[in-house]
Amino acid sequence: MSTLARKQGVGAVIWDYLTTVDHKKIAILYLIAGGFFFLLGGLEAMIIRIQLAVPNNDFISAGFYNEVLTMHGTTMIFLAAMPLVFAMMNAVVPIQIGARDVAFPFLNSLGFWLFFFGGVFLNLSWFLGGAPDAGWTSYASLSLASPTHGIDFYVLGLQISGLGTLIGGINFLVTIINMRAPGMTYMRMPMFTWATFVTSALILFAFPPLTVALIFMMMDRLFGGNFFDPALGGNTIIWEHLFWIFGHPEVYILVLPAFGIFSEIFATFSRKRLFGYSSMVFATVLIGFLGFMVWAHHMFTVGLGPIANAIFAVATMAIAVPTGIKIFNWLLTMWGGSIRFTTPMMYAVAFIPSFVIGGVTGVMNAAAAADYQYHDSYFVVAHFHYVIVGGVVFALLAGAHYWWPKMFGKMLDEKLGKVTFWLFFIGFHLTFFIQHFLGLMGMPRRVFTFLPGQGLETGNLISTIGAFFMAAGTIVLLANVVITTVKGKRVGNDPWEDGRTLEWAVSSPAPEYNFAQTPLVRGLDAYWIEKMEGKKGLTPAEPLGDIHMPNPTILPFVMSLGLFISALGFLFHNDYGWGLPVGIIGLLITLVAMFFRSIIDDHGFHIPKEEVMEAEKKGAGA
Amino acid sequence: MANHTHVQNPKVDVAYRRKKNAEEMKHQIISFTLMIFLTLIAFFAVGYEGFSAWFSVPFILLLAVVQVIFQLYYFMHMSHKGHELPALFLYGGAAVAFITIWAFLTIVWI
Incomplete structure (x- = not known):
């Protein structure tokens, strides 16, 4: 059963x-799918920027602009950033804690395929009557009025x-x-593992409100419900609250892993232990905790009243404290370290000022009275792009360069990596810095064009030029990936030579069982010790013994495919006769797959000790 | 991990374990009796004409909370060692749910 060292044909690889x-392998799937959606979202961003390059532009129509803008936000958050974060987590966390796999390998695969089919479903809307067009927040009063099926694709796709x-x-x-692994206490876990842990807790608590909100919206739009329609006794504000009760923690779901990635990179390339490890852990947990009590700062102008606004404003500002702790810890990690400016480290260093700008404008937005001015202006657009691109995307690019050898066994070219970095870094600031001022000058967000003679021309043109720099950076990165692959x-176990955590102790890429022998962890930065x-090697x-492995299975794919078919059926059930039966058949496919999962007794298989020893001798060398 | 504290060798400390089990059984019977009793009170509170809904609804909700705690601690063994993390997540989830409902009752115009 072992797939070690076996040449495979294309079909076999796909089946594998x-x-x-x-x-x-699931990490690689997440990376490919997330990367694809990142390019798609980037393409949509380019369309937005080209349309806004000059006043009164007619590159695209107003209606299509709404679709592109909605899909840019939705794709980037749900289909690019999230899966890319999961790619990093899957690639690294099990190895970092000295485990042979995640606790539920079957569920891991199911999680990926659900995400994938949900994403494909959402993007099918382009070809089936029009994409969603009510913004990525899809506020109910707007989305209930949307005439196409776009919002239905949004609701069902995001649900899956x-x-x-x-x-x-x-x-x-x-x-x-x-x-x-034995000896890996909570306070010896690498920072990225800690970030993953807190992030996962946030996912556990933040996604149910989204699920509820999406079910309400599905009922309203497809099955004659009226949760949000005031004319029928509903309340449109319910959506906003539910969305942001999910939506704000979501921001931390994205940025905490980014913090984790940078913590690893700072320590590695400063050749120093992470400064203030325990305060970093504390800050991460505190950010996760506070993240649930600030959602209404997205809704200051809704009319919650001064008391509610004040409470949420103060709670929001409080988050700046643990974040500040982290920033200082990273600076002090570099202080006195023997720093190497590799590509990941350059992203990490650039991240600090970029993210601090985003943080400062965040506190500005948190002042409720001032927010009445900033609300729905380009100032907000600039703010969240500084946080998400300057924080999350920088981290994902840095993490991709940093762990690429661990995932694929080859180093990305450093020279091209630095070219990507500079293009992306310059482009990023060129695009978004000026948008602060466009917002302050009164340019509202989500408009498809603007008039000449209002002082907005130069700023928008600069912003568009910046976007082209970022696109160029991305193209260089893609070229780098192709060149590296060919x-x-x-490379060996520890290609950066200064690896501190367990993933650098196993071969690149790690053998399918990760560790021939479970390691004994004797402190923080176990491999460094x-x-x-x-x-x-590790202690x-x-x-050495036979290693128990889970069997591969197609069932997660089938389950997700069933939900995909079902969603397609129910989406059209009001328009076509085939909708309802197709919807039910899809659900049946999923249920039958779940039934087989329940009755088939799958005990996995064992890799015999001899085979493990042979693989280790061949150069795995863990 | 080495924290499989609840998977012990069954032959060790038979006498101790027996005593522990007997004690636990006692707790379970007591809490079970109390739960039936609380349920009867709840039925009574709803059925009795003298109480208005403003009293009986919060009252039976309170009884429900007590029952949930009994259920968790005496029947689902949350009082045992090694259940700290599930407890943490349970309370975390309860807190998030509480804040959500609280917000909906106070600042959303339902």
């Missing part, structure tokens, strides 16, 4: 990835992919609580 339950995210979050919680040289004592915590 469709059925895999290995966290490392949200299920996948929830499953993934629970999986990582259980994995980190239960699967840590010509790159295989062993290296400093002159050892080549094993168990004798």
